[in-house]
Amino acid sequence: MGEGSDLNAKQNNDIIDSIFNNTLSKSNIFKDRNVLRNEYIPDNIQFRNAQMTSIAQITAPLLIGHKPSNILLYGKTGTGKTVVTKFVLKRLQERASNVGNQLDFAYVNARNASTEYRILVELASTLNIQLPFTGLSISEAFSRILQTIKEKKRMVVFTIDEIDFLVRNFEANILYELTRANENLPAPSFISLIGISNDLQFKEALDPRTLSSLNEEEIVFTPYTVEELQQILTQRAKLAFNENAINQSAINLCAALAGAEHGDARRAVDLLRVAAELAEREGASIIEDVHVRSATKSIEQDRVFEATRSLPLHAKIVLYTISRANEWPSTGSIYSQYSQFCKRLGIEQLTQRRISSILNELDTFGLISAPVISQGRLGRSKKIHLIALVDTVIAGLKEDNVIRQIIN
Ligand SMILES: Nc1ncnc2c1ncn2[C@@H]1O[C@H](COP(=O)(O)OP(=O)(O)OP(=O)(O)O)[C@@H](O)[C@H]1O
Ligand SMILES: [Mg+2]
Incomplete structure (x- = not known):
């Protein structure tokens, strides 16, 4: 190693040190970064009095040990559903413990939990039940939870955030079970449900009985x-x-x-x-x-x-094909190029029809644009082009070991 690399090493250290020094020295800008984190719950939530009042009114019977109606909260993303719910439930929890009423508050985000079993693990842990991480069937896990609730006379408030994820991905069997659980729970025990969703259509996918039980009360959050x-x-x-x-x-x-x-x-x-x-x-x-x-x-x-990074493999190949095209290719020419990439990778290609629906998905994600353009006597065809920044797309694709083999 020569002098050059020593110098280089020193420069590296200087750069790194100066970055760290900047962070450690008092910030010009920030007084408290935490208040901008997504999990932060403000002391003062504005413009949501109506929703807070409704949640408080509906859940207030909990303070005297009665099961409240189940609630479904819905509204578009970023309209305050999660923060308002957590805010009211926190106050409720404080009041309940002040008056010596023992309630169990469980909260789970269905998307983060990602499996039905993990959702039950969350619920169980609030009740101090240890479920093994794997090994039990859903129904076995569920019956252990109900058994404890019954034996220990627990009153449970279970909030399921992003509940639409359940319906979209698992047919919502546990939702069905949860809404029916009270039929087998003698007083004073119960499970009361609060569901939160930013996808209205999920209601259509629910079976009518589950739906009518879940949205005994409905609260809407309008955009700001x-x-x-x-x-x-x-x-x-x-x-x-x-x-x-x-x-x-x-x-x-x-x-x-x-x-x-x-x-x-x-x-x-x-x-x-x-x-x-x-x-x-x-x-x-x-x-x-x-x-x-x-x-x-x-x-x-x-x-x-x-x-880009979280697309399925074939969608990635299609996206890569589009990112390399010079003009606005048609579905047909994307398909033939895509097929060649599949061959090179030694994987079986999907049908052209599947590729069409992948193109629609990529369009919905805002990664490409694929308008249908009339070509006179030749009929209509899609003209496809990338709208996301190509460098960012390629960077996302390169995270995938398989795709990396065809890039360059
Ligand atoms: N009325 C409000 N006052 C102060 N901050 C708010 C208010 N409403 C929302 N926020 C803030 O905006 C962000 C998003 O709110 P929240 O997470 O509650 O949205 P959401 O409706 O649950 O969205 P999603 O459906 O995507 O989960 C949070 O950081 C939250 O603190
Ligand atoms: Mg939310």
Whole structure:
């Protein structure tokens, strides 16, 4: 090793040290980063009084040991369903323990839990029942839970967030079981359910009995207006940032961008956080519009990267085919190129029909655009092109060992 590499090593260390030093030295921007995290529950939730009142009214009987109606909460993403529910239930839990009423609150996010069994494991652990991580059938796990509830006379409030995931992926058998459980539970024990969903169509997929039991009460969350988003962000910015570290115009821009499609507070808070991080990284002392604009790009890139990375294999091959095409190819020419890649990889190709539906999915994810264009006497065909940034798509594809073999 020569002198050059020593120098190089020193430079590396200097760079790394200076990054760490920056983080350790007091931030120009942040007073408290935690308040911008997704799990953070604000002390003051604005514009949701109606929903909070309803949840409080419906669940209040719990305080005197009565089973409340099951509740279904729904509304588009980022409308405050999770945060409002957690806020009210936390208060309820405090009051219940003040008056010496023992309630069990279980919360699970169906998407994170990802299997029906894991959802039951969550419920069981709230009740101090140890279920093995694998090995039991769903019905065995379920009957152990019910047995304990019965024997120990437990009163359980079970919140299932993103409940639509259950219906989409497992036919919701445990949902059926859960809604029926009370038939076999003698007083005072019960399971009361709170379901949260941002997908309305999931109701159509439920069998009528489960549905009518689950939505004994229904609470709707409407999207925020841009003005409401502004106020939510202003309040959050006061907690998150040093005084004068953000100008009002940057806040308004976050609100406007997050309200463009539907008033999505998650997107608004994400924009604020990423803009602040970008400002801090470049050593700025004020978050301005430029940082918000860069934040939208950076969030979009993350989204494209994640969406690409988690596609099934054949969708990845199709996407790669599209990313290499020069003009706007038709479905037919995508298909023949795709088939060649399959051959090279030694895997069996799907039918053209399946590829058509993959193209629709990629379109829905916003990765490609595939409008149908009339070609006069030749009929109609799709003209396909990539709309996501090609570099980001390729980066996402390269995460896959199989696809990496055909890239380059
Ligand atoms: N009224 C509000 N006041 C303050 N912050 C809010 C309000 N509504 C939502 N937020 C914030 O916006 C973000 C998204 O809210 P939340 O997670 O409750 O959305 P959601 O309706 O559950 O969305 P999804 O359906 O995608 O899960 C959170 O960071 C939350 O703290
Ligand atoms: Mg939520």
